[in-house]
Structures are given as structure tokens and as C-alpha cells.
Amino acid sequence: MTTSNDSSSPKNHVREEQITSATIGLDMGCDLDEASKDNGVVYEVNQSCGRGIVDDFKQTVGTHWKAEMTNFNFKTIAVSFFLFFAAVAPAITFGAIYAKVTHNYIGAVEMIAATAWCGIFYALFGGMPIMINGGTGPVLAFAGVLYKLSKTLDVPFLTFNAWVGLWVTLYMFIAAFFDLNKLMKYATRFTDEVFALLISAIFIIDALGSPFSPVGVYHYFAESHKSHDEFEDEEDYSYIATALLSLILTLGTTGMAFSLKNFKFSPFCCNNGIRSSVTDFAVTASILLFTVLDKVVFKEVQTETLNVPDSFAPTFNCCTASCEGFFPDDCPELDQAFGRRPWVVDLFDLNGKTWVPIMAAFPAILAFILVFLDDGITWHLINHSSHKLKHGVAYNYDTVIIGFMIAVNSMFGLPWLVAATVRSLNHLHALGKKNKLGKFIRVQETRLTNFIVHALVLASIFALTVIKLIPVPVLYGVFLFMGLASLGTNQFWKRITMFFMQPTKFPTEPYTEHVKTSKMHMYTCIQLCLFLILYFVKSFKPVAITFPIIIAACIPIRIYLLPKMFSKDELIMLDAEDSAINDWKIQNGFITDGKVDSL
Numbered sequence: 001m002t003t004s005n006d007s008s009s010p011k012n013h014v015r016e017e018q019i020t021s022a023t024i025g026l027d028m029g030c031d032l033d034e035a036s037k038d039n040g041v042v043y044e045v046n047q048s049c050g051r052g053i054v055d056d057f058k059q060t061v062g063t064h065w066k067a068e069m070t071n072f073n074f075k076t077i078a079v080s081f082f083l084f085f086a087a088v089a090p091a092i093t094f095g096a097i098y099a100k101v102t103h104n105y106i107g108a109v110e111m112i113a114a115t116a117w118c119g120i121f122y123a124l125f126g127g128m129p130i131m132i133n134g135g136t137g138p139v140l141a142f143a144g145v146l147y148k149l150s151k152t153l154d155v156p157f158l159t160f161n162a163w164v165g166l167w168v169t170l171y172m173f174i175a176a177f178f179d180l181n182k183l184m185k186y187a188t189r190f191t192d193e194v195f196a197l198l199i200s201a202i203f204i205i206d207a208l209g210s211p212f213s214p215v216g217v218y219h220y221f222a223e224s225h226k227s228h229d230e231f232e233d234e235e236d237y238s239y240i241a242t243a244l245l246s247l248i249l250t251l252g253t254t255g256m257a258f259s260l261k262n263f264k265f266s267p268f269c270c271n272n273g274i275r276s277s278v279t280d281f282a283v284t285a286s287i288l289l290f291t292v293l294d295k296v297v298f299k300e301v302q303t304e305t306l307n308v309p310d311s312f313a314p315t316f317n318c319c320t321a322s323c324e325g326f327f328p329d330d331c332p333e334l335d336q337a338f339g340r341r342p343w344v345v346d347l348f349d350l351n352g353k354t355w356v357p358i359m360a361a362f363p364a365i366l367a368f369i370l371v372f373l374d375d376g377i378t379w380h381l382i383n384h385s386s387h388k389l390k391h392g393v394a395y396n397y398d399t400v401i402i403g404f405m406i407a408v409n410s411m412f413g414l415p416w417l418v419a420a421t422v423r424s425l426n427h428l429h430a431l432g433k434k435n436k437l438g439k440f441i442r443v444q445e446t447r448l449t450n451f452i453v454h455a456l457v458l459a460s461i462f463a464l465t466v467i468k469l470i471p472v473p474v475l476y477g478v479f480l481f482m483g484l485a486s487l488g489t490n491q492f493w494k495r496i497t498m499f500f501m502q503p504t505k506f507p508t509e510p511y512t513e514h515v516k517t518s519k520m521h522m523y524t525c526i527q528l529c530l531f532l533i534l535y536f537v538k539s540f541k542p543v544a545i546t547f548p549i550i551i552a553a554c555i556p557i558r559i560y561l562l563p564k565m566f567s568k569d570e571l572i573m574l575d576a577e578d579s580a581i582n583d584w585k586i587q588n589g590f591i592t593d594g595k596v597d598s599l
Contacts, residue, residue, distance in 0.1 A: 052179045056397035060127040064391045068447040078280030079430040080452035085287055086423055088457050089475045091115040092306050094135035098415055099315055101144035104326050105157050106415050107315025112461055114414040118405045119454025126401050127394020129447040130382050130428050134420030138370050141544035155351050158413045162345045163357045165410025167364030172403030175372060181395035184376040189575050191554040192381050193492035194527050198534050199421040203483030207476040212539040217250045217476050227304035245301045246473035249290050253477025256286040265436055287474055294471045304472040308464040316341040345413050371418050373548035375402060378419035382428055385577055388440045426482045438488045495524040510573045510581050523574050530554055
């Protein structure tokens, strides 16, 4: 039910005025002296060119670094082991896909190396250590585009990739210097929730069975799945037995992780400290238990394992000294390879085309948009006011840090890493303390987990055979847990479930009390359409690189289109922060003397 109010009251529309301000006076000059409030944190906008980088450093690294590097506790260990598995598995699988799209110029070794050094470097010097860097689908797709373009131009891929990466770094530095990150301040819950649900859905669908690729536990039930090829000559091998055990391992890992995660609210065990410890190690314990179950109890049944590299060396094995062909694919007549490619990329191996470094600036523009938006939206999600983070934001400073890491990776033939949304959100949730309703009470803001996770990834380079012991179905269970766990705080997902509820049984929320059911469902349908478009774009490889651009389009849709379809009061209830909603309730008499009046 909608509620009338005095539309002239400025406090009634606090959040709406914030949104509207995005449409006017967006001065890109360097002397704008104004501040915007980003998720409860006051953020100075463009005080002077480059000053935002310095201020970001001062309010994050300069203020909290020592505290974040010394707040070690039991939870630090638990979260680190959980996120290690969540980081190393995608590094290996993404590396295998990179090898396919780049003809082995970049592979699993390069991805593991990039994940390790970038993670350690960011943990020590980054501004927002809750963020986890990693490979993403759109950036991977762009690497495939660059490889094809390099073949068309007849220049070495790694050289061309390096020049594009250096241009991206320059664009990142310019964006930070002129504070282009302020554009992300106008993304609201509308955009955040669509993006968050999309990333959660990707993890859930890829764990259960993707319709666009042979990934997920469902595909083990197909006899033609590549994981069965290795055992097809064994008489006693049953792909059905493998598929059933894989399903048990996946669902068992997920189910046990959720059970142990909620253990701290149970009456069992002698004290709260033990229950909290069980909760902290929920995912790690689930991984270990179901790995032992697979290797000991059901050792006769073969399950898929990670395809890890045999040694730490560049993936590309050269046919000749010029290193133009990959052994043995491009030179089957040779008995052995000449050797591995050099780690350092030769920037001037241009095949006589001296114009290529300048030409690389143009594809770098699209690459910059991909990286900039992927990072910005993830940072915006992490720093939402409901997460209770206290150590400030560092959008501009971190843009410089990530630009630097892209430059280094480009020079060494490593993949570009950006903010990995689901891993970052799970890092946040794992470090957070919540009440029974799943609301954040506080978060342990630390650099130690990020550092330990990637130190373990670095150590895994020398223990790849141990990593191979973990069954892929168990890791699918971890990904399924990560996807489902991130749904709990997503208002968009809650409103989707209301399509299937009796209206009188709706939960008590501002948007169910003060917005007509038909208008609430209309708002949800708009988000759902954007979600489906984004999932299709992400899954359709030829257009996958446009994925963040469409995400960014959600912002003008919210600013320009939705106000024509919904009243200001309705948008406050559906899209505003809790503080703006409370202001509205006070102005309209629903909260008096700190109490909520009955409707």
C-alpha cells in the first residue's frame, strides 16, 4: 500500500535527491569542491587533480595498515584456508581456458603465478584488502579477442598483449588522477543487486551444470563428458557410479558447509568459543571430509581431479629458437621442443610493424572499460553501508595499484587480474559477524587473510600434486556454497521469491508495507529482464566482452527511466539505503520517539 506524504519535504527524498544529483552538474574539472556520500563513507570528489589518490592512501593504508596487519586470530586461519581453495581452483581452471584461447601463450602456470604475486602485493599495498583479485570471464574473453587480432595483424600475441596492457595502465592512471571513479557513486541498490545476483547465479549454475559449457556436476551423467575419457578402456569403470558419487560429493560439501556455518547458533558443545571455531572452519572441514570420503571410502570409483601443470615454467613450449610455434602441435615432426618461452616479453618483437604500439591504444580503450567497471562495481558492492566497514574507501588509489599490476603482468606474459566479485563478497561474509537474521554486526577488516591466501597459492606452485588430490566435485560444492551464501542478503532475490508467495504472507519490509504489490513486482521484473540479458551476454562468447558496459547501463536506466514509472516514495522504499528509509518514516509519522508505529 502506498502512503501519501508531503512531497515538498526535503528529507522525504534524501536518497532521491542523491540519485538526481547524478544527472546534473557532473563537472569533470579538477577544482570541484564537493563531497558525496558513498555507502555511508564521505568521499571527497575531485578536490584537485590527483589529490584523491593521496587522500585514499592516507585514509586507508596510511591510517589502518598496522592494525590490519596485526589483528591475527583463529578466524584468520579459517578464512584463509577457505579462500585458498576458492582462489586456487579458479586459477587452475581459468588457466586451462586461457591456454585454449591464446594457443598456450598463457596457461595455468601463468594464472597461478599472477594470482599469487598480485594477491600478496595487493594485500600489502592495496587500499581495500577485503577485495580478492582474480580472473574473470569478460577479461578472459577479451584475451581471446586480442589473440585473434594479433594473428590478423601478424604480430606476436604476447608483444601485442603487452602494448595493450601498458595503454590500459596509462588509462587507469588517468582515470585515478581525474577521479573518474566518482561515476560509480551513482550506482544504487538497483544496479548492485542485479550484478550481485548475476555473479551468484554464475557460481550456482556452473556448479550444478551450465547449459552453455560442459561445466558442473550434471554433465558427469553424460557418457561423452571428457572426464570419462581417461578411464574408457577400464572394464570395471562406470560413468554412472562416477556421476552419482560426484553428485554426493558436491551436495554433501555444500550441505555440510551450511550446517557447520550455522552451528554457532545451536545449543550444542560446551561454549560459544567452540561453536564459533566450528563455524569458522565450516568450509575447510567440509572439503577435507568429502575429499577423504572420495579417496578412502570410495577409492574404487574414479572422480575428476584438477588438471594441474607438471612443473612451474612458462606454458608455451617453443618449436624453434624464434618461438613462433608451439610444441608439439605446430611441429609434430620434431622429437623434442627447443625450450620454453622467455618470461619477459620483448616489446619490440613487432615483425617490422612499428605502428603497432600506437594502434594498441584503441583496443586498450575497450579493455580499460572492462577493467574499470568490473573493479568499480565490485568495490561498490563491498563498501555497501550494510556491511559496516569502517576503514574507508580507496577507489582512486586502488585504480593505480591495479593499473600497475596489469603493467607488470603484461610485461611477463601473465593474465590481467581484476576484482573477483564472488570471492571478494565471500571474503567479506567470512570475516563478518552476523546476527541470526544474517545482518552484519561488524567485520574483521584485515590484510592477513588476503596475504595468507595468496602465500598459500604461491606455495601450491611447489605442491601441485597435492592440490590434484582434491576432487573437482568437492570444489563444485564449494562454488555452490559461495553462490548460495551470497543470496541471503540480496533484496532482489527476496523479491523474486515473492512471486510465489501468498501476498498476506510477505515478510515485513519497507517495500512490502509502503509499495503496492503490483508496483513492487513491476520493479522486480525490470531487474529480472536486465539480469537475463546480462547472463545471455556473459554466456555468448562473441559479445561477452560487452558485459560490464551493459552493467553500467543499469545506472542511467535507474536515473532516467525508473522515475517515470515509479513515484519518489516508491523508489525510496525499493532502492534507498536504510537511513533514507528511516528519514522517510520519521517525516511521515511511522517512527515516533524511536518506535515504529503500527500500520
